[in-house]
Amino acid sequence: xxxxxxxxxxxxxxxxxxxxxxxxxxxxxxxxxxxxxxxxxxxxxxxxxxxxxxxxxxxxxxxxxxxxxxxxxxxxxxxxxxxxxxxxxxxxxxxxxxxxxxxxxxxxxxxxxxxxxxxxxxxxxxxxxxxxxxxxxxxxxxxxxxxxxxxxxxxxxxxxxxxxxxxx
Ligand SMILES: [Zn+2]
Numbered sequence: 001x002x003x004x005x006x007x008x009x010x011x012x013x014x015x016x017x018x019x020x021x022x023x024x025x026x027x028x029x030x031x032x033x034x035x036x037x038x039x040x041x042x043x044x045x046x047x048x049x050x051x052x053x054x055x056x057x058x059x060x061x062x063x064x065x066x067x068x069x070x071x072x073x074x075x076x077x078x079x080x081x082x083x084x085x086x087x088x089x090x091x092x093x094x095x096x097x098x099x100x101x102x103x104x105x106x107x108x109x110x111x112x113x114x115x116x117x118x119x120x121x122x123x124x125x126x127x128x129x130x131x132x133x134x135x136x137x138x139x140x141x142x143x144x145x146x147x148x149x150x151x152x153x154x155x156x157x158x159x160x161x162x163x164x165x166x167x168x
Pocket of ligand 1: 072073074075076077118119120127128129
C-alpha cells in the first residue's frame with residue numbers, strides 16, 4: 001500500500017511563477033512491491049524537488065535517495081541497497097487542478113532499482129555465498145597456521161623469572 005505525501009499533491013494554481021522548492025524526508029513507504037520480490041523500504045526517503053510548470057506540463061527536477069532491503073536473486077542473501085538520483089528530470093502532463101507527484105517519484109526510484117538484484121548490487125558489495133565457500137576454506141587454513149605457538153608460554157615464563165631474579 002503506497003501512501004500519498006501531502007506536500008507532493010501539487011495545486012497548479014498555487015505554484016509560484018519561479019517554481020516551488022521542496023525538501024525533506026518521508027518515512028512512509030510510497031513503493032509497491034510484489035510480495036514474492038521480498039523488497040522492503042528502509043525509511044526515510046530523502047528528497048529535494050524543484051517543481052515548475054512552464055507549459056501544460058509539470059516539470060520536476062529531483063534529488064532522491066532511498067534504501068531498501070532485498071534478497072539476492074542468485075543466493076537469497078539479504079542485503080541493503082541505496083538508490084541515489086541526482087538531478088532527475090521528470091515531466092508529467094497536467095490534469096485538472098492538482099497533480100499528485102507521489103507515484104512519479106516512486107516510479108523514478110524503482111526504474112533505477114536493478115531488475116535482478118544480486119549481492120554485487122549491495123551497498124557493501126559481496127560475492128554470492130556459494131562463490132565464497134572456497135575463501136572460507138582458505139581462512140580456516142590460515143587460522144590453523146596462526147594457532148598459538150606452544151613454546152610461547154614457556155618462553156614468557158623464562159623471561160619473567162629471569163627479570164625477577166635481577167630485581168632481587
Ligand atoms: Zn548473492
